[in-house]
Amino acid sequence: MSKKIISYSNGLGDVVFEKRPQNRSISVSVSARGVVKVTLPGYVSYLEAQQFLRTVEKKIMATKKEMADKYPAATLPTKAQLQALSRRAHDILPARTRALYELLTGKVVIRNKLGITIKDPFRYNRVAIKDNKTNWGSCSTIRNLNLNMHLVELPADLMDFVIVHELCHLVYSNHGARFHALVNTATDGREKELSKKLQGYKLL
Numbered sequence: 001m002s003k004k005i006i007s008y009s010n011g012l013g014d015v016v017f018e019k020r021p022q023n024r025s026i027s028v029s030v031s032a033r034g035v036v037k038v039t040l041p042g043y044v045s046y047l048e049a050q051q052f053l054r055t056v057e058k059k060i061m062a063t064k065k066e067m068a069d070k071y072p073a074a075t076l077p078t079k080a081q082l083q084a085l086s087r088r089a090h091d092i093l094p095a096r097t098r099a100l101y102e103l104l105t106g107k108v109v110i111r112n113k114l115g116i117t118i119k120d121p122f123r124y125n126r127v128a129i130k131d132n133k134t135n136w137g138s139c140s141t142i143r144n145l146n147l148n149m150h151l152v153e154l155p156a157d158l159m160d161f162v163i164v165h166e167l168c169h170l171v172y173s174n175h176g177a178r179f180h181a182l183v184n185t186a187t188d189g190r191e192k193e194l195s196k197k198l199q200g201y202k203l204l
Ligand SMILES: [Zn+2]
Pocket: 165, 169, 175
């Protein structure tokens, strides 16, 4: 994934251009802080993306203004606050993930279709902590977990719920019935309740 930041003097400010080979079209987004981000498929050049941005500039400027009205700078965390939060997340999340992994490993037995017990079903490789705007957590096919640093701002039961959800994805990667049954067992029957509660918290 390659990235380029271009400064515009016309009010757009620093625009982040990011190549995403898997994308099929150019998309432009504006964050709550008013940062404009352009994601482009691998086959589109940065120059073409800049030309595209020019065609939607008026709309983007209007969105930037909307964001500034909706999220005044005072309500957004400062860079120093985000750094402190990141440090807190690095202190808490890997250790908590380990503890929940041990808890699940001791509590849940997973069998395959033949009824054979799967060894160490919740094992994971690495915990990466990110300031992600779109999800609380995710996991990769190589058993790495990505956790959002803002998880440490949630009530403890919701932070645990997100980590447990991701650990359960190491057993079932989709959101099928078996996955939900596992999360429900892992949370002592609280999956629906916790999931509903989590929806009350928005990422900014
Ligand atoms: Zn999921």
